[in-house]
Amino acid sequence: MGTHSDVLRRAFAAAVAAADPGAAVRAHLPPKPPRGRVVVVGMGKAAAPMAAAVEDHYDGLGVAVEGVVVTRYGHAAPLRRVRCLEAAHPVPDAAGEAAGRALLAAVDAAGADDLVLVLVSGGGSALACAPLPGLDLAAKQAVTDALLRSGAEIGDMNVVRKHLSSIKGGRLAARAAPARVLALVVSDVVGDDLAAVASGPTVSNGSGPADALAVLDRFGVNAPAARAALERAARERAARERAASADAGAAAGAATTQGDAEERCETRLVASNQASLEAASALLAEAGYRTLVLSNAITGEAREAGAFHAAVALQAWRHGQPAAPPVALVSGGETTVTVRGEGGRGGRNSEFALGLALALPADAPVAALAADSDGIDGYGGHAGALVTPALLRALDRVAARDALARNDSYRVFEALDHLLVTGPTRTNVNDVRVVLVGAPDQAMR
Structure with missing residues (x-):
C-alpha cells in the first residue's frame, strides 16, 4: 500500500503509546498507607496493565496489595496479587455480572486504614455489571443492545447505565x-468528563432517573424492564426530595454525608485522547507534514463525520486551505453508528473510513486511517480501516454505497486488504x- 500506509500506522502506534496505562498510573500512585492494605478494584479495557503498574509500584514496600479487576475477553494479563477477570463488551454477560459482585465484595471489606485504588478505563460500564435490586442481567442486556442500535452517544448511554447499577454513579466509592x-x-469519553468514564463509579454528575428516562424517550428505546426500574427510582427519588424539603435537618444530614464521601474520595484523569492526538501529530510533523488537529471531540454519525473530513481534505488539495499539502489532518472523539441493516459487519471507524472514501474522487491524493485506540472496532475484530489512493481507484462505488447502507463496511475493506488489525492494545x-493530503515527496500511490 506504499509509504503513506507506513506513516499512518506509525502515527497510530505513537497515539497508542502516549496512552500507555501503566505509565499513566505510575505517575499518580501515592505512598503506601501507614497501616492498612492497598485494595485494588478496576474495570475497563486497560484494567490489567493499570493493575500491573500498581503491583510493581508497591512491590518490596511491605504493604499488602490485593483486589480484583475486570477487562474485556482477550485483554487480560498475568498479575501476581490482583485477580484479573474477563467479561463481554459492549453488551454485558454473566461473567461481567459476577465481576461486578466481586468488585463490590472487595470494597465492602475495606477498612478505615485501607487505601482503595479504583482503576477506571473505557469499557468499564459493560464489563462491571451490577444490576440494582429488582433488575436482572437480561434487562441490562436488552437496554444496552437497544441503545447501541439506536445511535445514542456514549454519554447518553451512560446516563441510563448509572441509574440501573449498584456500582456506577459514585455508588462504588x-x-x-x-x-x-x-x-x-x-x-475514553469526549470532554474527559470523569462522571462519564465507565459511568463514573466514584463520581456522580447529578443526573437522575428522570434524565435516564428522557434518553430512552429521545432514542425511541422501549426496554420495558429497564424503563419500569427507572420509573420506580424516579418516584422514590421524588418522595425522598419531598421528605427532605419538609425536614430541613434531614436535608442537612444528607448533605453532610455526601460531603464526607467526597472528602474520602479523589478522582484523577491520567490519560486522554488529546495527549494521543498530540503524539501522532508530532510523528507526522517529523515525517514532513504540516499538522492540524481538527478536534478531539468529533461525534455524530460516523459516515457523516467521514464525509466532513473528506471535504476538508479536498479543500486543502484544491485550495490550500486550511493548509496547503502536504498536510495531516488529525482528529479524535467518538462517533456513533445507527444500525440500519441486518447482517452487516464493522464498526464506527470502518464506517467513518468508508464514508470518507465515498466522498473523495478516485484521483484524490489522499490517504487516511480511522481506528479505535483499544484495537477493537465494533464487532469485526479489527482496529479500523485504511484509505489509500490505490483503494480510491479500485473501489466499486455502487457496491460500497450498498454496503454502507447495510452497515457492512468491514467486508469492503477486507476485500481490498485495507483493514487495520492490531489486536488488543490494552488501553482506550x-x-x-x-487524513494525509499529498506527501512530502509527492509520491502518494
Missing part, C-alpha cells in the same frame, strides 16, 4: 466507606483519525 478512595481514570482513549 460510597460502598468503600470508611476507606480512603483514589480513582485513576484513563478517559477513544478514536484516532489521520
Whole structure:
C-alpha cells in the first residue's frame, strides 16, 4: 500500500503509546498507607496493565496489595496479587455480572486504614455489571443492545447505565466507606468528563432517573424492564426530595454525608485522547507534514463525520486551505453508528473510513486511517480501516454505497486488504483519525 500506509500506522502506534496505562498510573500512585492494605478494584479495557503498574509500584514496600479487576475477553494479563477477570463488551454477560459482585465484595471489606485504588478505563460500564435490586442481567442486556442500535452517544448511554447499577454513579466509592478512595481514570469519553468514564463509579454528575428516562424517550428505546426500574427510582427519588424539603435537618444530614464521601474520595484523569492526538501529530510533523488537529471531540454519525473530513481534505488539495499539502489532518472523539441493516459487519471507524472514501474522487491524493485506540472496532475484530489512493481507484462505488447502507463496511475493506488489525492494545482513549493530503515527496500511490 506504499509509504503513506507506513506513516499512518506509525502515527497510530505513537497515539497508542502516549496512552500507555501503566505509565499513566505510575505517575499518580501515592505512598503506601501507614497501616492498612492497598485494595485494588478496576474495570475497563486497560484494567490489567493499570493493575500491573500498581503491583510493581508497591512491590518490596511491605504493604499488602490485593483486589480484583475486570477487562474485556482477550485483554487480560498475568498479575501476581490482583485477580484479573474477563467479561463481554459492549453488551454485558454473566461473567461481567459476577465481576461486578466481586468488585463490590472487595470494597465492602475495606477498612478505615485501607487505601482503595479504583482503576477506571473505557469499557468499564459493560464489563462491571451490577444490576440494582429488582433488575436482572437480561434487562441490562436488552437496554444496552437497544441503545447501541439506536445511535445514542456514549454519554447518553451512560446516563441510563448509572441509574440501573449498584456500582456506577459514585455508588462504588460510597460502598468503600470508611476507606480512603483514589480513582485513576484513563478517559475514553469526549470532554474527559470523569462522571462519564465507565459511568463514573466514584463520581456522580447529578443526573437522575428522570434524565435516564428522557434518553430512552429521545432514542425511541422501549426496554420495558429497564424503563419500569427507572420509573420506580424516579418516584422514590421524588418522595425522598419531598421528605427532605419538609425536614430541613434531614436535608442537612444528607448533605453532610455526601460531603464526607467526597472528602474520602479523589478522582484523577491520567490519560486522554488529546495527549494521543498530540503524539501522532508530532510523528507526522517529523515525517514532513504540516499538522492540524481538527478536534478531539468529533461525534455524530460516523459516515457523516467521514464525509466532513473528506471535504476538508479536498479543500486543502484544491485550495490550500486550511493548509496547503502536504498536510495531516488529525482528529479524535467518538462517533456513533445507527444500525440500519441486518447482517452487516464493522464498526464506527470502518464506517467513518468508508464514508470518507465515498466522498473523495478516485484521483484524490489522499490517504487516511480511522481506528479505535483499544484495537477493537465494533464487532469485526479489527482496529479500523485504511484509505489509500490505490483503494480510491479500485473501489466499486455502487457496491460500497450498498454496503454502507447495510452497515457492512468491514467486508469492503477486507476485500481490498485495507483493514487495520492490531489486536488488543490494552488501553482506550477513544478514536484516532489521520487524513494525509499529498506527501512530502509527492509520491502518494
